[in-house]
Amino acid sequence: MSVSVTFGEEKPAEQAAETARRLAAEGVHEALAAGDPTLWGPEAEPEAAIRLGWLTLSRTSRELLPELGKLVERVRAEGLDHVVLAGMGGSSLAPEVITATADVPLTVLDTTDPGQVRRALDDRLDRTILVVASKSGGTVETDSHRRIYEKAFRDAGINPAERIIVVTDPESPLEQTARDAGYQVFLADPNVGGRYSALTAFGLVPSALAGADVERLLDDAAAVQPLLSQAEGNPGLDLGAALGAAALSGRDKLVLEDSLSEINGLPDWIEQLVAESTGKQGKGILPVVGAEPGEAGDELVAGIDSDGALTVSGPLGAQFLVWEYATAVAGRVLGIDPFDQPNVAESKENTGKLLDQPELPVGTPILVDGPVEVYGELPGSEAPKDLSDVFTRLLEAIPSDGYLAIMAYLDREAAFDAPHAEGASFEEMTEAWSAADPATLRAQLAVRTERPITFGWGPRFLHSTGQYHKGGPQNGVFLQITGAVEEDVEVPGKPYTLGRLQLAQALGDQGALARRGRPTVRLHLTDRAAGVARLLAAAREV
Known part of the structure; x- marks a missing residue:
């Protein structure tokens, strides 16, 4: 079984077809399939020359x-x-x-x-x-x-x-x-x-x-491989043309939907591939994972075996190869190098410098709301009244073409430890987990804005959307969540613990964003379980 790209909306289909025809006329399909490193311009050529091994x-x-x-x-x-x-x-x-x-x-x-x-x-x-x-x-x-x-x-x-x-x-x-x-x-x-x-x-x-x-x-990747050198019936060319053309026309928020797919979790992988490959030089495509499609005019819904403005169907091995090819094509359409990541190292270097200091410079909170300390600067001259006010101001600060990114430097499995009644049904256990999960904050805030909201676990997202956050368009608002560590873990042979490293990574990335004038607020949970509960309660009050 191969990969197919189909369209559920007329405009993206027309834009993709026109762009694919232009790319085919330029010989992009054959050149990319053959591993031609000149496709992205002379500045990108040295990097591309050592980054095309994935094709074979x-x-x-x-x-x-x-x-x-x-x-x-x-x-x-x-x-x-x-x-x-x-x-x-x-x-x-x-x-x-x-x-x-x-x-x-x-x-x-x-x-x-x-x-x-x-x-x-x-x-x-x-x-x-x-x-x-x-x-x-x-x-x-x-x-x-x-x-x-x-x-x-x-x-x-x-x-x-x-x-x-x-x-x-x-x-x-x-x-x-x-x-x-x-x-x-x-x-x-x-x-x-x-x-x-x-x-x-x-x-x-x-x-x-x-x-x-x-x-x-x-085997599945090998089955789709011959199609990638064709001008017609080339799913990689069609998908890349669709992504690039949509972004150029203003639909640069890629909402990935996979509710009907037998492939589990592919949007998380696509998120890194697309965000880190395209988010640079003030350009980029922002993947939005795990969110309900909104009504924002700059969203493009891509379904993995699910309905959307475009739908990509096929087995996992073939999907990997087609999305990689499509991302390289989209880079050509956008005029960027899809193989470098110029801004990823900055947060790493900031983290290293912070770890060399005797104490981490956490700063002074501008607000303490129960188990939540608030750090950073908010729009407006007055200090925030409470956590709900913080959320309100952050949502109001999102530009008309922007997004809010929530970045949680916490244990992404801790919610499964949430207590529930003995003999509880699966639905009741799911409700208990959701009430203890910081990722629930995204859904609660999403209903209060028409703008996309992304969620990433730190430092995992630093190796993914972190490049887009710093190198992409200047239209993001950033909300960090960190937490107190009750029982730390020593790193043998190193002068730091995991807890210190985790907080230094958050502060290092906050510094990189702040230097670019990108609004960033950090919420520190002095008690993690109580802090998450307070976050979710405050979000309901917005």
Whole structure:
């Protein structure tokens, strides 16, 4: 089965058809399929020349399968049934989608939250296999996870070399560290950027260990591959033309809808791919995930096997390849380089500088509302009366073509610990979870504005929409949520804990946004559970 792109609205269909015809006349379809790095201009060419390996992964990644098959056999024979993936951005999002779609368990650590990491550590450590995945080999979150697990394994009398698998690029610092420690290493294609790496070792190794059929992913991608060099019936060209043309016409908020799809969670992966690839030079396409489509004129609803202004249907492996191709095409239409991420490093550098200070400069709250401290600057000359007033002012500050981004540096699984009555129905448990989940704040505020609201878990989103926030259009309003840490986790060999790192990441990104004049407010929960309850209550009062 291949991928199809169909249209439910006349205007996007006409714009896409016209743009696709122009691109085909320019030979873009053949040039991209052949890996031509000149498609995005002379400034982009050096980066593009080393970033087009994803076009042939359906063939080249098969070289991994024999060694991967032996590893899976060994892990099964040893009874290691708890697969943990330590990775950020492109190293975690694809495996998360693959395993969720295959309905096989994978614990993903793309966080610096001490509670979330401790929960993974406390779960079947004696049966845990850890995949440490980092393209650069220097990702601070992943390095921290590796160090923490190495100590935990040793403390439990387990040899880390028997439990840690490393996925990285050739000659990265992590490769040498891993080989010195005796870890099995899978090397990924260095000519593939992180967000295009779904079908490399980064996507395949943890997914196969968890039990997914990764060969089928490659087969499905291979089935669509011949279409990508065609001028007609090319789903990648049609989708990329639609995304680029819609953004140029002002519909640059891409609402991703997948309620009818058997693929589980693909919009989260698309969010990183599209936001980080296009959000730069004051341009970009903003993906909006997990939200109900609104009536804003700048929204374009894209359905994954679901109805929308456009609908993309097909199996997961083929979807990966088609969306990658389409994003590269959209970059050409928008006139940007879809393979660089010029603003991602800034927040990382800010975090490093903050960690070097004796104390983190948290500042003085402008308001304390029960268990919630408010930091930052709000529009208006008067101090806010309460938390509802803070929300009201933030919503009012969103430009007519803008959005609100909620960024929660918290434990994204903590809501599942919310108490519920014994014998409660699934609906009652879901209601209890929702009432304890900071992500519920997005839905509560969304009904009070016509503008899109995005939600991201920090620092996960820094490797995704973080590029768009800083490099995209100057029309975002930003709401950070941080929380007090009751029980921290030491990072062996480093002078900081996870809790300190997590807060430094929030402050570092806040500084990067503030320097661009982008309104940013931080809400700090001095008691996490009570703080979330107060946030949601205040949102209902707006």
